[in-house]
Amino acid sequence: MSMDHINTMRTMRSMGRRDPSVVDKQLPPGTWRRVFSFANPYRFELTIFLLLVIGDALIGVATPVLAGRVINQITKHGSDSVVIKIALVIAGLAVLDAGLSFAQRWYSARIGEGLIYDMRTSVFDHVQRMPLAFFTRTQTGALVSRLNNDVLGAQQAFTSTLSGLVSNAVSLLLTAGVMFSLSWQITAISLVMLPIFVIPARRIGAKLQAITRESYNLNASMNATMTERFNVAGAMLVKLFGRHEIEDESFRARAARVRDIGVTSAMYGRAFFVSLTLVASLAQALVYGLGGWFAIRGELSAGTVVTLALLLSRLYGPLTALSNARVDVMSALVSFDRVFEVLDLPPMVADAPDAVELNPDARTVEFADVRFAYPSAAEVSLASLEDVAVLDSGATQEVLHGVSFRAEPGEMIALVGPSGAGKTTISQLLPRMYDVTGGRILVGGQDVRSVTQQSLRDRIGVVSQEAHMFHDSIRANLTYAAPEATDDQLWRAVDAAQIGDLVRSLPDGLDTVVGDRGYRLSGGEKARLAIARLLLKEPEIVVLDEATAHLDSESEAAVQAALSRALAGRTSLVIAHRLSTILSADTVIVLEAGRVVESGTHADLLAKGGLYAELYRTQFSASADPEPDAQLATG
Numbered sequence: 001m002s003m004d005h006i007n008t009m010r011t012m013r014s015m016g017r018r019d020p021s022v023v024d025k026q027l028p029p030g031t032w033r034r035v036f037s038f039a040n041p042y043r044f045e046l047t048i049f050l051l052l053v054i055g056d057a058l059i060g061v062a063t064p065v066l067a068g069r070v071i072n073q074i075t076k077h078g079s080d081s082v083v084i085k086i087a088l089v090i091a092g093l094a095v096l097d098a099g100l101s102f103a104q105r106w107y108s109a110r111i112g113e114g115l116i117y118d119m120r121t122s123v124f125d126h127v128q129r130m131p132l133a134f135f136t137r138t139q140t141g142a143l144v145s146r147l148n149n150d151v152l153g154a155q156q157a158f159t160s161t162l163s164g165l166v167s168n169a170v171s172l173l174l175t176a177g178v179m180f181s182l183s184w185q186i187t188a189i190s191l192v193m194l195p196i197f198v199i200p201a202r203r204i205g206a207k208l209q210a211i212t213r214e215s216y217n218l219n220a221s222m223n224a225t226m227t228e229r230f231n232v233a234g235a236m237l238v239k240l241f242g243r244h245e246i247e248d249e250s251f252r253a254r255a256a257r258v259r260d261i262g263v264t265s266a267m268y269g270r271a272f273f274v275s276l277t278l279v280a281s282l283a284q285a286l287v288y289g290l291g292g293w294f295a296i297r298g299e300l301s302a303g304t305v306v307t308l309a310l311l312l313s314r315l316y317g318p319l320t321a322l323s324n325a326r327v328d329v330m331s332a333l334v335s336f337d338r339v340f341e342v343l344d345l346p347p348m349v350a351d352a353p354d355a356v357e358l359n360p361d362a363r364t365v366e367f368a369d370v371r372f373a374y375p376s377a378a379e380v381s382l383a384s385l386e387d388v389a390v391l392d393s394g395a396t397q398e399v400l401h402g403v404s405f406r407a408e409p410g411e412m413i414a415l416v417g418p419s420g421a422g423k424t425t426i427s428q429l430l431p432r433m434y435d436v437t438g439g440r441i442l443v444g445g446q447d448v449r450s451v452t453q454q455s456l457r458d459r460i461g462v463v464s465q466e467a468h469m470f471h472d473s474i475r476a477n478l479t480y481a482a483p484e485a486t487d488d489q490l491w492r493a494v495d496a497a498q499i500g501d502l503v504r505s506l507p508d509g510l511d512t513v514v515g516d517r518g519y520r521l522s523g524g525e526k527a528r529l530a531i532a533r534l535l536l537k538e539p540e541i542v543v544l545d546e547a548t549a550h551l552d553s554e555s556e557a558a559v560q561a562a563l564s565r566a567l568a569g570r571t572s573l574v575i576a577h578r579l580s581t582i583l584s585a586d587t588v589i590v591l592e593a594g595r596v597v598e599s600g601t602h603a604d605l606l607a608k609g610g611l612y613a614e615l616y617r618t619q620f621s622a623s624a625d626p627e628p629d630a631q632l633a634t635g
Helices: 002-017 020-024 031-075 080-128 132-137 140-182 184-192 194-229 232-240 244-296 302-322 325-343 423-429 453-458 474-479 487-496 500-505 523-537 553-567 579-584 602-608 611-620
Strands: 365-373 398-407 412-416 438-443 460-463 541-545 571-575 587-592 595-600
Touching (some): 031 302, 140 302, 194 232, 244 302, 398 438, 398 595, 412 579, 423 541, 423 571, 460 523, 474 523, 487 553, 523 553, 541 553, 595 602, 595 611
Parallel strands (some): 412 571, 412 587, 460 541, 541 571
């Protein structure tokens, strides 16, 4: 009875999760082949697993037949030794069934967890290779869902859907075959009662599906709310605007609806179970009544009646489950398809088949007539990951138009210009966050597209304006650049970055956790840690987006000192926000609307009276005695 109860509840939950619309979804050609390619490494385990499922189904049918023979022996006053032998066989089958159940679960777990591992690691590895534009467009929650929910749905195709189909099909065929061989009249009449259960069950399933989908959406909404409100920036915004009560009220309303859905779902589940139990009991009463009448007339034995009654309870469950088999299979395939959808999105930046290592002493940087347009949404993303119906596939506008300049070994190039001029784009093209659409970028005379990404990025260090820190220790954030770094190297790096004294003053020193996105540190402290991380990497080429515009004077001085150490002797490309940086540059490149409009030293460009001079005057014209290290408003 307990096993029947488990199977019944499993069927009920499955009906609640089913979405009949999946049967209308057109899957790409070759989906089945790709599904089996994922399962191919587990074909031996799958074969054993299915044999165990079939064995379990055979035992389920054999036990009622043997029970009927015991009844016949008793009613006919047969041999007690035969009864004992049959009872021992039934006991042996029970023990064997228990063993098969354990073996089934072990193989199921091994196959399922193996598939989850394979798919998750494949998706994770693939996503990491996607271009930066992919992450700027994609909803993080939707992407995480592919790694979790859809991977689990795909895994269930083998551990749940496949085993259920095989088990139910074998049980149905064997049970129906045995029942028809014993009494086709009773079996046929018993099946007539099936619609009495199936029709209400489908209606319950449809209602369950609707409220289950609503529950999933509400839970997803609450998760999104918690993710946004439970980080430092979100929590601060709530507090600053005094929205605590409104946020609490909104969350309570959704949580209350999930609670009500849970109660309703529980009642639907009980109604489902009671309905199946009631119909099975009525059918058994019919079997006992009609079978007893046949037995009294001598047309059936008492054991046959008992066998039919016991087998009947095994007939309705498989029939109900198999009636929705197509929906179950398509649901599993849709999960596979959603995983394949991500895996099929090609990375826009990839190593060429004949890519070579970048020359170890490569230090020159040259942009030769570089043109660039950001990729369209259709090239880098999926509609389902952006929560839109159709992605924009139109061509994007070119943002760099024939940019050319050269930095010799050890030289500093300062990039200045108004906001949107193309400075950040240039800084992202050098380490191949994107590939140029025209022209070439050369490092050490080698086209960056002809060398491996790893060797290129090993030799380029980047410090962005917003220094990102993982929610981990200072040590872990630093060794991200140099995993094998010793404590001595770490301390030398933090001292050179002008933050060693602060780290030593912390109770846990290098093991201090910096918090979500480094929020436990000030902007200047994060900037200096980012510089320490750069120093640990010891790159030949540095790309820097100055962050000093957001710092107080003390932090700014410390960061400037750290930057001087970081840039010394290295070829550097700096998006400059400070006049002191521009004065230190060997060449200033002035950009406007994606074009190089001026280049030269600070003094030369002032003398020309062009855009650079205008930017300079805009900043300093309001002050009679400007500070020598004041900001240049370069955006």
